[in-house]
Amino acid sequence: MKEYIMGNGAIALGALCSGVNLVSGYPGTPSSEIVETVYKYPHEGVYLEWSVNEKAALEVAAAAAYSGARALVTMKQVGLNVASDALMSLAYVGVKGGLVIVSADDPGPISSQTEQDTRRFADFCRIPVFDPSTPEEAFAMTGDAFECSEKYHTPVLLRPTTRICHAYVSIDVPDSFSPWKYEGFIKDSKRWVVFPGLSYMNHGMIEERNAGIAVDFSKYRFNHVEGTSPKAVVTSGVSYAYVKECLKDRQDIRIIRIATAFPFPREFILHAMSGVSEVLCIEELSPYLEEQILKTAGMHHLNITVHGKLDGSVPQNGEMSTELAAGILSGFLDIELSVELIDTGDAPQLPVRPPVLCAGCPHRASFYAVKKAMEGRKAIFCGDIGCYTLGNAMPLDMVDTCLCMGAGITMAQGFAHTSDDAVCFAFVGDSTFFASGMTGVVNAVYNEADMILCVLDNSTTAMTGHQPHPGTGKNMMGNIVDKVDIAKVLDGIGVKSIVTVDPLDLKASVTAIKEAVEQKGVKAIIFRSPCIAVSKPQAKCSIDPSKCVNCKKCIKETGCPAIIIAEGRVRTDENMCTGCGLCSHVCPVSAIGGGPNE
Amino acid sequence: MNKDILICGVGGQGTVLASKIIAASASIAGYQIHSAETIGMAQRGGSVTSHVRIGDSVYSPLIPRGRADLLLAFEPAEAVRNLGYLQKGATAIVNTAAIRPVTESLAETGYDGSKMVRYLADKCTCIFVDADRVCAPFGSSRFFNIVILGIAAGSNRLGISEDILLEQIEKRVPAKYTGINKEAFNVGLEFGREEALTGQIM
Numbered sequence: 001m002k003e004y005i006m007g008n009g010a011i012a013l014g015a016l017c018s019g020v021n022l023v024s025g026y027p028g029t030p031s032s033e034i035v036e037t038v039y040k041y042p043h044e045g046v047y048l049e050w051s052v053n054e055k056a057a058l059e060v061a062a063a064a065a066y067s068g069a070r071a072l073v074t075m076k077q078v079g080l081n082v083a084s085d086a087l088m089s090l091a092y093v094g095v096k097g098g099l100v101i102v103s104a105d106d107p108g109p110i111s112s113q114t115e116q117d118t119r120r121f122a123d124f125c126r127i128p129v130f131d132p133s134t135p136e137e138a139f140a141m142t143g144d145a146f147e148c149s150e151k152y153h154t155p156v157l158l159r160p161t162t163r164i165c166h167a168y169v170s171i172d173v174p175d176s177f178s179p180w181k182y183e184g185f186i187k188d189s190k191r192w193v194v195f196p197g198l199s200y201m202n203h204g205m206i207e208e209r210n211a212g213i214a215v216d217f218s219k220y221r222f223n224h225v226e227g228t229s230p231k232a233v234v235t236s237g238v239s240y241a242y243v244k245e246c247l248k249d250r251q252d253i254r255i256i257r258i259a260t261a262f263p264f265p266r267e268f269i270l271h272a273m274s275g276v277s278e279v280l281c282i283e284e285l286s287p288y289l290e291e292q293i294l295k296t297a298g299m300h301h302l303n304i305t306v307h308g309k310l311d312g313s314v315p316q317n318g319e320m321s322t323e324l325a326a327g328i329l330s331g332f333l334d335i336e337l338s339v340e341l342i343d344t345g346d347a348p349q350l351p352v353r354p355p356v357l358c359a360g361c362p363h364r365a366s367f368y369a370v371k372k373a374m375e376g377r378k379a380i381f382c383g384d385i386g387c388y389t390l391g392n393a394m395p396l397d398m399v400d401t402c403l404c405m406g407a408g409i410t411m412a413q414g415f416a417h418t419s420d421d422a423v424c425f426a427f428v429g430d431s432t433f434f435a436s437g438m439t440g441v442v443n444a445v446y447n448e449a450d451m452i453l454c455v456l457d458n459s460t461t462a463m464t465g466h467q468p469h470p471g472t473g474k475n476m477m478g479n480i481v482d483k484v485d486i487a488k489v490l491d492g493i494g495v496k497s498i499v500t501v502d503p504l505d506l507k508a509s510v511t512a513i514k515e516a517v518e519q520k521g522v523k524a525i526i527f528r529s530p531c532i533a534v535s536k537p538q539a540k541c542s543i544d545p546s547k548c549v550n551c552k553k554c555i556k557e558t559g560c561p562a563i564i565i566a567e568g569r570v571r572t573d574e575n576m577c578t579g580c581g582l583c584s585h586v587c588p589v590s591a592i593g594g595g596p597n598e
Numbered sequence: 599m600n601k602d603i604l605i606c607g608v609g610g611q612g613t614v615l616a617s618k619i620i621a622a623s624a625s626i627a628g629y630q631i632h633s634a635e636t637i638g639m640a641q642r643g644g645s646v647t648s649h650v651r652i653g654d655s656v657y658s659p660l661i662p663r664g665r666a667d668l669l670l671a672f673e674p675a676e677a678v679r680n681l682g683y684l685q686k687g688a689t690a691i692v693n694t695a696a697i698r699p700v701t702e703s704l705a706e707t708g709y710d711g712s713k714m715v716r717y718l719a720d721k722c723t724c725i726f727v728d729a730d731r732v733c734a735p736f737g738s739s740r741f742f743n744i745v746i747l748g749i750a751a752g753s754n755r756l757g758i759s760e761d762i763l764l765e766q767i768e769k770r771v772p773a774k775y776t777g778i779n780k781e782a783f784n785v786g787l788e789f790g791r792e793e794a795l796t797g798q799i800m
Contacts, residue, residue: 002625326662
């Protein structure tokens with residue numbers, strides 16, 4: 001059957017076609033739809049889970065691969081940082097069944113904290129990496145990665161980027177899939193227990209093996225060269241697609257495409273560069289290929305000039321694009337590639353549209369309650385990763401720091417130890433709490449931190465597309481399971497003050513916060529209200545024009561996108577309003593009705 | 599047929615569904631399709647685009663600037679923001695009803711879309727349509743994503759048959775909204791046909 005599917009779906013189907021037995025992952029843009037696609041397709045006999053975080057996902061999958069099963073692990077690039085402790089050791093130990101780790105990079109970055117490059121991670125861990133240029137290739141390379149993993153008994157990275165993950169293509173897929181047959185775990189402590197002696201021995205063996213993989217990769221079908229010109233373009237990933245888009249009418253231009261950055265296919269590149277005098281490397285994120293070309297040129301005394309990020313020919317940061325590539329290629333090849341554009345230099349000033357919390361989002365109410373309760377007091381607000389990072393925007397302005405998953409909880413402690421007069425808050429979402437927040441709470445209790453933990457519990461992983469997590473009572477095997485109760489977890493850790501409130505009840509929320517401020521030690525407030533994007537809206541709010549004095553306080557204080565100004569008057573947008581009623585609490589003349597109060 | 603269609607708007611307007619319907623329909627009509635979507639943080643009220651590329655010689659998942667054959671703009675400022683993608687001489691179908699971002703309500707710069715509409719009229723061939731007005735009978739402008747498909751098809755700018763589009767609309771909208779979406783498509787078709795007939799640029 002033909003399926004019109006996004007790159008992430010192509011990877012999922014590639015894994016199912018390879019007989020994958022176990023799929024685990026943690027949601028993160030741009031990788032989230034891989035696990036979800038496996039779930040949507042018939043996958044009988046495949047064990048599927050959203051793990052609590054990326055490290056857990058990799059460890060679950062590693063055991064499956066020790067047993068000879070084929071396993072796929074999915075995450076975004078920063079998730080690989082979380083999983084890296086397991087990955088580094090796993091690279092030394094190796095696997096028996098195929099283990100493919102998808103780490104989706106995000107040049108731009110579009111939805112990430114960093115512009116890190118998974119190819120560097122592959123090099124760092126000394127494990128192979130596949131780098132698709134299209135969703136079709138992502139489908140094919142998933143299968144290739146499984147074979148490579150099994151042939152060389154090593155975990156293998158597949159590194160798509162956002163534009164591959166989110167691009168849609170038609171792919172031919174079989175009607176049914178059958179899981180891989182495997183023998184199960186066979187005990188062998190000399191193989192599966194990582195000891196210094198084993199690591200010493202395996203380190204040497206891995207380097208030797210990698211030389212062999214590089215020879216293999218030199219014959220790999222997705223490492224190819226087109227054209228014969230003495231000036232060559234070296235490229236990879238989606239940048240190859242951009243270069244092809246620019247040069248589709250120029251078959252003479254030599255384009256060298258590297259799909260396996262590590263182990264670097266040196267034999268192939270030497271062959272592909274014969275007769276080349278000048279090279280331009282067009283790649284996103286780090287100048288990985290460029291450095292490999294330079295290294296190769298040095299090792300083999302090649303008389304070539306190399307252009308790219310290192311000499312300023314290609315920007316160091318941000319995404320590549322067809323038009324950016326066209327400009328760079330025009331200069332390098334001395335040809336005209338640009339198209340005539342509509343002149344938009346004289347365009348009127350455009351409104352900016354930063355992403356905002358949805359109308360009716362309970363996080364807005366939680367932030368507003370804390371803001372109100374802390375009026376006139378010095379406070380530090382540590383944020384975290386999720387929709388609620390958007391609480392940083394005006395007018396809420398309630399996120400002073402955001403670093404990485406779970407960091408808010410531990411950073412609030414650091415601020416508490418170094419600032420005597422500020423009340424230190426940490427805001428963490430429910431999914432992030434389970435992913436990497438809990439150990440931070442243990443740290444706070446043990447080390448006697450003075451802080452207020454605000455768990456913004458909307459019962460889902462909202463930002464990445466509403467995936468279930470341990471607190472939701474559902475898992476990816478389709479089972480209803482016991483909910484892991486956040487209040488009980490906190491109680492078990494030893495947090496003395498734990499209060500659960502509905503953030504849409506502003507009065508109760510403000511009272512709870514004020515009470516917490518007066519106490520010493522670690523205090524927790526769980527703001528519990530379901531994500532508005534997946535719950536039924538209440539009766540809508542409306543503004544009574546006869547009472548409204550047009551002070552705009554409702555807009556200025558809450559920043560709710562459902563309150564608009566039309567013909568000079570404030571009103572609610574009925575299409576958007578969900579009736580949360582926060583604005584009715586803000587209105588100084590009680591002009592706003594509807595919502596949960598009526 | 600080679601056709602690059604850029605769809606732009608604001609997160610929540612239903613651009614992704616419009617893109618999926620065009621892509622699925624073109625595929626059924628026998629064409630090679632590539633498309634790309636904005637997914638993630640930007641969906642929360644931010645600017646969003648969908649790139650739909652129909653044809654055989656497509657490499658990049660995104661339409662290069664200056665190459666789009668058609669711009670379907672769900673919001674006037676978003677049309678201007680993405681105008682650089684449109685080929686010289688090509689058509690933009692533009693909703694004139696502005697969506698004012700929250701930042702606008704706070705700063706009050708007076709953005710209402712009218713300046714954008716005037717600017718666009720100067721820069722390219724435009725079919726202007728007021729989504730609020732045209733969607734008034736449906737009770738919500740969220741059906742505009744289907745109306746605009748009707749306009750594109752009715753004015754012969756899509757190159758895909760109306761029947762195939764309608765079939766895909768029926769397949770992809772929730773069952774209880776099928777009737778209203780069919781109606782929205784027909785309203786768009788009429789609007790587009792009239793435009794094609796009179797050749798009048800509004």
